Amino acid sequence: MGLYPFETIEKKWQATWKEKKVFKTEEEKGNKKIFILEMFPYPSGNLHMGHVRNYTIGDVVARYHRMKSYNVLHPMGWDAFGMPAENAAIKYGVHPYEWTVKNIENMKRQLNSLGISYDWDREVATCFPDYYKWNQWLFLQFYKKGLVYKKKSKVNWCPECKTVLANEQAEEGRCWRCKSEVELKELEQWFFKITDYSDELVKDLDILRGWPQKVKVMQRNWIGLSEGVMIKFKLSEKVEGYKDDFIEVFTTRSDTLGGATFMVVSAEHPIVKNILDSKNNEELIEFLKDYEKEKIQNRFTVGVNDKKGVSLGITVVNPLTNEDIQVFASNYVLMSYGTGAVMGVPAHDARDFDFAKEKNLPIKYVIKPEDKDTCDESSVYEDEGIVVNSPHISGLKSSDAKKKIVEMFQEEKIAKFTKQIRLRDWLISRQRYWGTPIPIVYCEKCGIVPLNENDLPVILPTNVEFTGTGGSPLSNIDEFVNVKCPICGSNAKRETDTMDTFVDSSWYYLRFCDPKNETEPFSKDKAKYWMSVDQYIGGVEHAVLHLLYSRFFVKVLRDLGFLEIDEPFSNLLTQGMVLKDGEKMSKSKGNVIDPEEILATYGADTARLFILFAAPPEKDLEWSEQGVEGAHRFLSRVWRLFHDNIDIIKDTKALVLDDLTKDEVDIYKKLNKTLLKAGNDIEDKFHFNTSIAALMEFTNEFSFSLRNKKIRPELVKKIFETFTIILSVFAPHMCEEIWSEMGNNDLISSQNWPEVDTNYLEDDICVIAIQINGKLRDKIMVEKDQTEDVIEDMVMSSLRVKKFIEGKDVLKKIYVKNKIFNIVVK
RNA sequence: GCCGGGGUGGCGAAAUGGCAGACGCAACGGACUUAAAAUCCGUCGGGCAUCCCCCGUGUGGGUUCGAGUCCCACCCCCGGCACCA
Incomplete structure (x- = not known):
């Protein structure tokens, strides 16, 4: 297949770009800035096709904007801390440091062999002290601001990774990395107070107009902010040992309070234990046993269980109706949300309805649809409407009733508006070696003491043994652990947990603005100039992890005075997956295509072109060897076309456009149309596939x-120049070679994007489709912009038109200028 | 169940309410060749009486001179969330 010498060409130009620092970022020129960023990879050792797609997309955007005279910041780095390096150490005895550095080297070579235009002078790797020092520094700033705390709680423990996980990292009860089942452990851990920002994290989703709806919805769901009312239900009689004389519930539907005919608390609600202590309730004991069993079985399996429950033998008073209602313990109320207790409104909540049916409890309808006179009592009605059958609030709309309820009861402190969030604070400590040491010591006298900023960085020791058996390896290194307290000088012990690697990636884009800064994580000025990231590109799998953490970081850094922006990424493109035979590539399925092999067989330009052409970037892409060959064929065709004509264009003069022949005008117009379309499609929606089709x-x-036609060499040359520049954003190596063979001494990568010659863009002839009753019947070629009368005469004299309207009445004629002429007949 | 995104040739895909299927892949026919590969030219949604006409963008309705595109109802696929009160 090797039809053009891509091996030599690609190496040659990659070397030239590197040597001449063609992609070095310039801040000085007065041009507009643009920050284009692809999610930096974990240095696993080899690029996979997903990377190739990600970085190719970003490269086209970067190259295009460079040609459009923007100051382009297009950096790359390494998310270099993390588990695989440590696992490799345990398995093969290689130090994580060596393993990681070697991998970085290889992946950097691979990125360069794809011709991605990075400014490598800004490269960062999170595992080096010059980076993670600033993780520690930021930790201390967060600490001072009260956004870091340590707490003992039940946390997700991954037995495989031997470390804890943040909530969002335990996906459906499984570890996001290794997929093993997560256990709950009671441990003391460090948290970032991301919940302080939950309101803003939700609210600001609205300003992210350049984000896919899908991602915003996922974040909104994850944060799970809901506004409702807390309502206290008085206990009819005191429960021994229970702290209050009421049970409080959270509801978003306080308008249905009148329909609350029972109450349900979680099996884990504290009052359950009190009742168990004071009364011997066989049924309850039995239920709790079952509940525990079920919980272990279904702990993390998803799905809705049958609703079970048992009466607690107590009643509370519905504050609106003053009726005594029974209280149940059940398996369907979550202790972790709201107060762990809910009011049971079977008429207007499907879950309560199920439970009421099960227990034969009264169902009272209190909401009717606005457009009906009565309630539909055949099933659950969950929508809002008009309140009926309820003291004080009957006749009110749901929204008004909600307000009235709070008004009525706030004085007695029975009801108040509140917000509930599902989001939990971000657990950031990890019991692993290969991460950023947390800059904290435990002093015998002073307790928890944060280090001083000038004691940073806390260097990760290298003389470590990797046994893989429990605990952080750091805790075994005495000279690391044993320190003096920075306050009182007493003996102290260092924190041996390290930080979640998502801390590293939460601000790396800021470091790219100022990667060599030795006195601060980044300078305010530089961040002000470059931020926010104008185009961020990566996989959707980070929708609620990395992207949420980064948003949180930016808001905190803004409040600390380092940034003036509210959001890190103004535009986000989530690229689709690369599939083979309709499935995600994976070792277990044996359908992995190695980029390295594609590069060796077809070259980087072909790989890039195929990946960009096969589907628009946001869609999944089906890998096709034949498609790759097609891309290669196209490049070969261009190569041949150029070399068939190189002799005639070599020493031509500059083009003078005044006396072009019709054939020349035709092709020159086509060039300009192509240029316009290619640019628009790149800019609009990154639809490179249609750009390339053009x-x-x-x-x-x-x-x-x-x-077949006579085109003068001057024009041929002009066309090759323009065409090659356009193509170069997709297939830069071959175009660089053609550019140079054309006799240019500069680089095509440094050219400006060509201007569209609007004098040669519009056709003066157009084809008008003639429809009769909306069906195509004929076409005529006419000069553009003629009057309707002239067109009508031509249309009506068409033989085909005559044939079709013969014997019929013409009711109407519609003419859309230069496009279509529709005749309505009967 | 809820939310989001989709259903267009054999396949990947194009189409500001105005000629459906651009571009590519596969397939088929031809040229070149002793032959093959490569390359080049042509055909390529279905039906059919093959320069004609009919049907055709998941299904059924609607709006419109005109609908893949807008509206209503439904079916199916993919992704996310899932007892969140």
Whole structure:
């Protein structure tokens, strides 16, 4: 297949770009800035096709904007801390440091062999002290601000990774990395107080107009902010040992309070234990046993269980109706949300309805649809409407009733508006070695003491043994653990947990603005100039992890005075997956395509072109060897076309456009149309596939013209120049070679994007489709912009039109200028 | 169940309410060749009486001179969330 010498060409230009620092970021020129960023990879050792797609997309955007005279910041780095390095150490005895550095080296080579235009002078790797020092520094700033705390709680423990996980990292009860089942352990851990920002994290989703709806919805759901009312239900009689004389519930539907005919608390609600202590309730004991069993079985399996429950033998008073209602313990109320107790409104909540049916409890309808006179009592009605059958609030709309309820009861402190959030604070400590040491010591006298900023960095010791058996390896290194307290000088012990690697990636884009800064994580000025990231590109799998943490970081850093922006990424493109045979590539399925092999067989330009052409970037892409060959064929065709004509264009003069022949005008117009479309499609929605299709179309036509028509060398040269510049954002190596063979001494990568010659853009002839009753019947070629009368005469004199309207009445004629003429007949 | 995104040739995909299927892949026919590969030219939604006409963008309705595109109802696929009160 090797039709053009891509091996030599690609190496040659990669070396030239590197040597001449062609992609070095310039801040000085007065141009507009643009920050284009692809999610930096974990240095696993090899790029996979997902990376290739991600970085190719970003590269086209970067190259295009460079040609459009933007100051482009397009950096790359390494998310270099994390488990695989440590696992490799345990398994093969390689130090994580060596393993990681070697992997970085290889992946950097691979990225360069793809011709991605990075400014490598800004490279960062999170595992080096010059980076993680600032993790520690930021930790201390967060600490001072009261956004870091240590707490003992039940946390997600991954037995495989031997470390704890944040909530959002335990996906459906499984570890996000290794997929093993998570256990709950009671441990003391460090947290970032991300919940302090939950309101803003939700609210600001609205300003992220350049984010996919999908991602915003996922974040909104994850944060799970809901506004409702807390209502206290008085206990009819005191429960021994229970702290209050009421049970409080959270509801978003306080308008249905009148329909609350029972109350349900979680099996884990404290009052359950009190009742168990004071009364011997066989049924309850039995239920709790079952509940525990079920919980272990279904602990993390998803799905809705049958609703079970048992009466606690107590009643509370519905504050609106003053009726005594029974209280149940059940398996369907979550202790972790709201107060762990809910009011049971079977008429207007499907879950309560199920439970009421099960227990034969009264069902009282208190909401009717606004457009009906009565309630539909055949099933649950969960929508809002008009309140009926309820003291004080009957006749009110749901929204008004909610307000009235709070008004009525706030004085007695029975009801108040509140917000509930599902989001939990971010657990950031990890019992692992290969991460950023947490800059805290435990002093015998002073307790928890944060280090001083000038004691940073806390260097990760290298003389470590990796046994893989429990506990952080750091805790075994005495010279690391034993320190003096920075306050009182007494003996102290260092924190041996390290930070979640998502801390590293929460601010790396800021470091890219100022990667060599030795006195601060980044300078305010530089961050002000470059931020926010104008285009962020990566996989959707980070929708609620990395992207949420980063948003949180930016808001905190803004409040600390380091930033003036509210959001880190103004535009986000989540690219689709690369599939083979309709499935995600994976070792177990044996359907992995190694980028390295594709590069060796077809070259980088082909790989890039195929990946960009096969589907628009946001859609999944089906890998096709034949498609790759097609891309290669196209490049070969361009290569051949150029070399078939190189002799005639080599020493031509500059083009003078005044006396072009019709054939020349035709092809020159086509060039300008192609240029316009290619640029628009890149800019609009990154629809590179249609951009490339336009280039292919042009190539077909140009090749036809060169064979069958007379086009003067000056124009041929001009066309090759323009065409090659456009193509170069997709296939930079081959175009660089053609550019140089054309006799240019500069680089195509440094050219400006060509201007569209609007004098040669519009056709003066157009084709008008003639429809009769909306069906295509004929076409006519006419000069553009003629009057309707002239067109009508031509249309009506068409033989085909005559044939179709013969014997019928013409009711109406519609003319859309230069496009279509529709005749309505009967 | 809820939320989001989709259903267009054999396949990947194109189409500001105005000629459905651009571009590519596969397939088929032809040229070149002793032959093959490569390359080049052509055909390529279905039906059919093959320069004609009919049907055709998940299904059924609607709006419109005109609907893949807008509206209503439904079916199916993919992704996310899932007893969140």
